[in-house]
Amino acid sequence: MAEQxxxxxxxxxxxxxxxxxxxxxxxxxxxxxxxxxxxxxxLDGLSIGGAPLGFWFAQQGSIYVFVALxxxxxxxxxxxxxxxxxxG
Amino acid sequence: xxxxxxxxxxxxxxxxxxxxxxxAGSTNDFYVAGHGVHPVVNGMATAADWxxxxxxxxxxxxxxxxxxxxxxxxxxxxxGYVLLALLLAPFLREFGKFxxxxxxxxxxxxxxxxxxxxxxxxxxxxxxxxxxxxxxxLAFSRFLGVDFNTGIFVGMGIVFFYAVLGGMKGVTxxxxxxxCVLIFAYTVPAIFISLMLTGNPVPQLGFISEVKGEGISxxxxxxxxxxxxxxAEYTSTNKTVFDVFCxxxxxxxxxxxxxxxxxxxxxxxxxxxxxxxxxxALVFIALLYTVAPxxxxxxxxxxxxxxxxxxxxxxxSYEADAATLIAQGTVPSPAWFANWEKTGLVAFDDLNNDGRxxxxxxxxxxxxxxxxxxxxxxxxxxxPEIAKLPDWVIGLVVAGGLAAALSTAAGLLMVISSAISHxxxxxxxxxGMTDKAELRVARGAAAGAVVAAxxxxxxxxxxxxxxxxxxxxxxxxxxxxxxxxxxxxxxxxMNREGAIAAxxxxxxxxxxxxxxxxxxxxxxATAADWxxxxxxEGIGFVFMFVALIVGIIVSLATKPPPQDIQDLVEDIRVxxxxxxxxxxxxxxxxxA
Numbered sequence: 001m002a003e004q005x006x007x008x009x010x011x012x013x014x015x016x017x018x019x020x021x022x023x024x025x026x027x028x029x030x031x032x033x034x035x036x037x038x039x040x041x042x043l044d045g046l047s048i049g050g051a052p053l054g055f056w057f058a059q060q061g062s063i064y065v066f067v068a069l070x071x072x073x074x075x076x077x078x079x080x081x082x083x084x085x086x087x088g
Numbered sequence: 089x090x091x092x093x094x095x096x097x098x099x100x101x102x103x104x105x106x107x108x109x110x111x112a113g114s115t116n117d118f119y120v121a122g123h124g125v126h127p128v129v130n131g132m133a134t135a136a137d138w139x140x141x142x143x144x145x146x147x148x149x150x151x152x153x154x155x156x157x158x159x160x161x162x163x164x165x166x167x168g169y170v171l172l173a174l175l176l177a178p179f180l181r182e183f184g185k186f187x188x189x190x191x192x193x194x195x196x197x198x199x200x201x202x203x204x205x206x207x208x209x210x211x212x213x214x215x216x217x218x219x220x221x222x223x224x225x226l227a228f229s230r231f232l233g234v235d236f237n238t239g240i241f242v243g244m245g246i247v248f249f250y251a252v253l254g255g256m257k258g259v260t261x262x263x264x265x266x267x268c269v270l271i272f273a274y275t276v277p278a279i280f281i282s283l284m285l286t287g288n289p290v291p292q293l294g295f296i297s298e299v300k301g302e303g304i305s306x307x308x309x310x311x312x313x314x315x316x317x318x319x320a321e322y323t324s325t326n327k328t329v330f331d332v333f334c335x336x337x338x339x340x341x342x343x344x345x346x347x348x349x350x351x352x353x354x355x356x357x358x359x360x361x362x363x364x365x366x367x368x369a370l371v372f373i374a375l376l377y378t379v380a381p382x383x384x385x386x387x388x389x390x391x392x393x394x395x396x397x398x399x400x401x402x403x404x405s406y407e408a409d410a411a412t413l414i415a416q417g418t419v420p421s422p423a424w425f426a427n428w429e430k431t432g433l434v435a436f437d438d439l440n441n442d443g444r445x446x447x448x449x450x451x452x453x454x455x456x457x458x459x460x461x462x463x464x465x466x467x468x469x470x471x472p473e474i475a476k477l478p479d480w481v482i483g484l485v486v487a488g489g490l491a492a493a494l495s496t497a498a499g500l501l502m503v504i505s506s507a508i509s510h511x512x513x514x515x516x517x518x519x520g521m522t523d524k525a526e527l528r529v530a531r532g533a534a535a536g537a538v539v540a541a542x543x544x545x546x547x548x549x550x551x552x553x554x555x556x557x558x559x560x561x562x563x564x565x566x567x568x569x570x571x572x573x574x575x576x577x578x579x580x581x582m583n584r585e586g587a588i589a590a591x592x593x594x595x596x597x598x599x600x601x602x603x604x605x606x607x608x609x610x611x612x613a614t615a616a617d618w619x620x621x622x623x624x625e626g627i628g629f630v631f632m633f634v635a636l637i638v639g640i641i642v643s644l645a646t647k648p649p650p651q652d653i654q655d656l657v658e659d660i661r662v663x664x665x666x667x668x669x670x671x672x673x674x675x676x677x678x679x680a
Contacts, residue, residue, distance in 0.1 A: 028170045032167050033336065038329065038333070044323070050298065050307055055323045060296075063377055064374070070363070074363045086664060
């Protein structure tokens, strides 16, 4: 093993990272493959400024959510690193 | 076109200036810019690296033509960054070496795995770079009246200068400058077009606004305009939902597996910076990618309504002839059409000899045939003229296209040269090489790669696979590199045998499928012949799963990886704990 200081619980940290990652990937899937492709016809019944909503998600909305997702991930990872005493 | 010349000269001088300033002193500088690039700067460089001549010039036009079908590119080429940030970039940075084959070779304790990864990286990068170089040649020959080959030589000279001198360091800082040029050249005309059409200066908002002075939304008007001429509705597509799904996924996973994108995240100081950097990269990319669908839709509407049923006026005596027509109460064809006709990007063939230009779709309502051919690139190139912007803006768009092509070419060159000097020479064949010798070989390899890329650009018309960059590069990256990197981080039990089996079972069938349907005997095949109805662009996603499954099964059937490797994987998962581990780091110590 690496010379980890004993207070870092690498396994618990990794489990928390995996939980966070899976949660965010679910959102990633929902806005692109979900809203933009699979549920598109259904969402197109609604509209945003005259653009069908599913179409808008496919060409605009999903990209905005992607950006927000990554920055939230950075924020949440910093929090996890502090909680587990990881140097980051 | 004097302004074009002015901008091309000015921007090229800028790139050379930066190259002289950012010379590389060690292999650490040369391959990964000394691991010292600020995350925001790296984000900007990544964005320039990422956005190729095709993103800049062709994508808006592609979307304009495909409508909803164009969404696959928008989601695919941005969503991949989420995968990079969450699944790969920070861990690969923590791993602490120079290249993607470094990771594959060391994590799977095998030079065979390393060489297979090198082959994937080289094939993907060469396919991609030839397209960039021929884009440079095309830009020169069309807009500066320079011979195509001479144009490529000029482009080669510029890239040679900063890639060979400065390596990744020179490339990074030049890419930052190139990003600024390209985003300015892209958004300024878009803002004016949006203002003109919808009264809203923000293109992303104009996209969902009403057409100025008409109580109808822009997209609705576009749908009515194109369906009225016999085209499919803009917000529809002829692709099946399953195929759209697969193409989007192949582009996303392919993005995450492209070596020239991954290595950009090796240049920042820490894993946390790699995450942040991916976020910034996507911000800078999104600036263009959210404007592109707006530009595409605006331009399709503008071009269609300003050209259709107007009376054709040739460029020779445009001013006088157009004035005469207006005096007679007839609408002349727009001036930009005449201007761009000489570049061959737009053409008019008066099939019914009525002197008027008919744009018609496949389901022509009045039985007339389509007489106007429009190249995709025109939607971006003619934008400033359609918006009646001054000449200097028009010249800037060409400089922006060149910036996009050169920045991508340089990033790819770094992958090619490091694959040869680092992965093949230093890590596989001559393991005792000194840092100094390796740096010399790296410069030599970069120089050789520039020349090779230039010639590939020149002969790319004959190399038909260059046009299939999207299918090949993304499909292969998704099916061969992505699965082994992912499993290498997230599954400790993944071993050498599994990795080699996974790479080969992704690489070979994907290559064969794309080759068969794009270049081989299946070229004329229709969607009915495709495997599960998946087009060659989307097949990488299907074989990515095959590779993942094969990798897991073969790993489970063979010996677990040595303890050193399992320790390595635990280290890269927890930032700040990376230390050297026997066979995993015997060939090269990790760089902090």
